[in-house]
Amino acid sequence: MIHVKKLDIFIAKQFGVLFVGAFFICQFVLMMQFLWKYVNELIGKGLSVEVLAQFFGYMALILVPQALPLAILLSALITFGNLGESSELTAIKAAGISLMQAFRSLIVIVVFISLGSFYFQNVVGPNANMSFARLLMSMKQKSPELEIPEGIFYDGIPQCNLYVQKKNVETGMLYGIMIYRMTDSYEDAAIILADSGMLQSTAEKKHLVLSLYDGEWFENMKSQEFAGSASVPYRRETFVRKKIVLDFDADFNVADAGALSNNSRGKSISQIRHDIDSLTHVYDSIGRAFYHDMRRVSWALPAFSAKDSLRAVKMASTKSFNIDTVYNRMPEEKKLEAVNYAMGQVRSAISDLDFKGMITSDGDRIIRQHRIEEINKFTVALSCLLFFFIGAPLGAIIRKGGLGVPVIISVLVFIVYYIFDNMGYRMARGGMWTVWFGKGIALAVLSPLAVFFTYKANNDSVVFNIDMYRNLLMRLLGLRLKRHVSFKDVIIETPRYDHDVEVLERISAEISEYSRSHNLLFAPNVVNVFFRYSPDNSIAVISEELEEVIEDLSNTRDPKILTELSHYPFMAVKAHTRPFERKWLNIVAALVVPVGIFLYIRMWRFRLRLYRDLRAVRHSNSVIVRRIRQMKFEGLRR
Template sequence: MLRIKKLDKFIAKQFGLLFIGTFFICLFILMMQFLWKYVDELIGKGLTMDVLAQFFWYMSLMLVPQALPLAILLSSLITFGNLGESSELTAIKASGISLLQAFRSLIVIVIFISFGSFYFQNVIGPNANMSFSRLLLSMKQKSPELEIPEGVFYDGIPGCNLYVQKKDMQTGKLYGVMIYKMTDSYEDAAIILADSGMLQSTAEKKHLLLTLYSGEWFENMKSQQMVRGTGVPYRRETFVLKKILLDFDSDFNVADAGALSNSSKSKSVAQIVHDIDSLNHVYDSVGRAFYRDAQREYYSVPSIGKTDSLRAVKMAGTKTFSFDSVYSRLNADKKLTAVNGALNKVRREMNDLDFKGMLTSDGDRLIRSHKIEAINKYSVALQCILFFFIGAPLGAIIRKGGLGVPVIISVLVFIVFFIFDNSGYRMARAGEWTIWFGKTISLAVLTPLAVFFTYKANNDSVVFNIDFYRNLFMNLLGLRMKRSVYRKEVIINDPDYAGDAEKLAHINEEISAYAHEHNLLMAPSVVKVFFKYSPDHVIEDINARMEAVIEDLSNTKDKQVLALLNEYPYMAVKSHTRPFEHKWLNIAAAVVVPVGLFLYFRMWRFRLRLFRDLRVVKQTNDGLIDRINEMNTGGKRNVAV
């Protein structure tokens, strides 16, 4: 019997609350990004609240599948980041529960979410997409005056510019109408002014009937009607009622209507599979028809019989036939006729091939779009699982909750995913990549990352430890780290002051001997640095014994001792000898002159730094020895100051 543990309920509750919040945040961001595409359709059109509500409702339904993976990524990252930051994840692992066992409740939830995402794309999404497309067309069809903005010239009507000062959306009346009607040229333009007007669409949706009230019509006469030596004649008409028929199809045509029915986004998987079979059958028939036409036109000539063909073949084999010699014997008129006939035939065939190529390429593009959409329904559902195995391990590794670091990491992951996914989609749509490769390349790139992050998180890796990378960066650049030794609240073992003082005195002697033997102020030998390297274990030994003494004296309660301990520098014990551990890397660096020169001066800098560090260490050792002797002789051992 399956038993749900309290830990599973706890983690599921934490994840569920965050998932709901992040889902609506991601959905809102995607809607705002998607809205910019249709902002011109909404602003200044006088749309009612119910139309806007339908617009945003269908838009949100279309974007739900895209918001689910992002919400899972962000919520899982924040969930385990919070658990790691509050040390709850450490307590879970200390109790013998592995990270994958802590994942199990969320894995079940994410699988259900992925199935819900597929159901949404397959059932609800296509209907929402179709309704959204119909709403956009109906906004243009039913109210053509919505296309006309207030206070600016509108040039969407062919042949004229229309200006409307004010619109009444309840009655559909236009006020302060000004029209620049273009005919052949700017000189023949007509200017129409009217106090008010009405705009209505004709039954076939191809024209607009503009009814104007109380206005004037100014128009220049046609240029061919002008008389030489006279001014430009014009016509002025004052009217009470005027009706003008304008060409305007509201961007609705047969292609738009066909796009609604042929849109792959408005179909389920079963419909896509059925339509792909139908499209393949139709375009295969078209291709076979084109092939039969080509055979009939290029390889079958009715006027030439079989006997003539055999005779021509025999003649071609017995003697050489030259078209150039035949053409050279023609007169000029026949040459021109032959050339023009050949050119006309070539142009005609090229136009025919272009037309046939356009039909076949459109069919191929339509079939590819259906296949892409079918794969996309599965890939978006798989993104939910993939993003969980990226976000949850990253949260366990980074151990940072809230909306700071998790949001930054989520954005970076999504940018990488979007670049590969969008590039693959465009290449697959253009036919340059296979469809399955283009639509799965983003999953193929991120899946190894998900496996890597899960493995590292399950093994308590410090691959994303900020302190580790900070120390590595500071070591590479030679930046100093300040030592911090604080007074401990609980001390188990008191320091061995006498032994530590003796060790420090011995370290001072070794430092003096080392400084006398190695002149650190002098420039190092290029040959010894890059070609004849000898290790320097003396400084490594001195540093190890010095750190042991510092560790022991850090158990003191004396403030002067603690202050002196903080004066010790962190010494770089290898950087002053050679650039790399391996000899072949040093030789390669010497060959590459700019790199070798940089590494040489960097090592010289570390030699000078070591000289200063040894001087500070020796002075600090003397100060600690004096303080320890003062404590011993004055009877102030282990006295808190």
């Protein structure tokens, strides 16, 4: 029997409560983002509450697999961030429980969530996607509600353009009406002008009744018997009151699902694999038929007999044959006939190839979409496990709970995942990448990140130490901090002035010798730097001795010495000698020309900076030595 520890239950409860809340938050955010995509199909259609409820219900079901990974990432971050912030994670590790043991219960939960996500995508998701696609198609086909604007032509009514100069919202009256009606063509157009009117819908919502007052009707009488006539008769009618019935289907009808047979998102894995086999068989048959058609194509000119064709072939096999000569000997009408025939053949061949290419490319696109959807069901389920191994270690590393830092990190990680996943999907759909590579690139990019964070968190390694990254950046760019030596209120040991003077004088002599022998003002030898480097630790030794003297003299109470100690620079002890410690890295950097040039210029800059630093050190040494001797002389006089 499996023994469940209290720690597992405690962490599972913490994660479960946060996961439920994070899931609904992520679901709401994704629905709002998804809603903007279809906002044009919702506004102005007069949809019933029942239809809108179905729309949002199907949308919520479709977005469940996308919300699960983000909810796992956010809840795992907050869970272990709270444990780290309240020092509970420290107590767990102090009890001898490793981080992976603390993850144990949540790993089991996330595995079940991943399996549930896969089941949801394979069983519930296809039905929801198919129902949503049918509903969306019906919404697009539904005519919009009557919302006649002022001052512009409204074309929401079929075969009619309506212009209203002014309208009364309370009474529904329209003023300054101009209507252009077109039935079959522009010759049958009718223009209606009216002083005022009112537009109403019939009870069955299939027609509109337009009541017009004080107006005129102009209509062309173009018909078949006047087709050859240059003049077009028309009629003109003046009316005081007139009613016009317009076709306008404002009801909602559910579309047929037959047009959605190629919707890969509305199919389970078994259906996708079955349809891929069927589509592959169909389009392979079409390809073979196209191949046999091309083999049967004959390009022989009908104007030539069989004897002429054989003669032409025989002439073509000799070097004396010239097609231009044959063409120039032909009569003008034959030349025109030959050119027209050739152009017709070329256009026919191009049109035929374009049509066949469209059919085959459309088949390839449909098959790719089915394969993308098949792999997508696995990748989305695996992303739940991936996001857990990113969120949980990150929470243990940053040790920040709440909705501040975890939300920011979750959004950044999800944006990176979404960019790679969307890019891979588009490249795979377009055929530029293979399907498995396009749908797996997001997981491939973030998996090393998950392994890295898990390893660092399990070993308590420092990852987000700002000071470490700042020091690394300053070293890379050659920046440094200023030294500040302050007065100590309590001094345990007094400085060893005689020893410090001796060391400072020796350091000054070594600095002078080093500057003279190494010519720091001149550019370094490229060969010696990258290919023939010999170790140079002189500055490292000098810097170490100097830091010991500075540490000893910082215990003094003399303000002049303390001030001069702050003037000592922090010296880079090796950056002026070579780019890297290992010889092979220097050789590789030299072979990669842009990198080698950057490192060479950077090293030259450090040589010049070291020259200035050595001058400053030598000057400060002399000042401090004189001050110590002055203090000793004043002590003897007393």
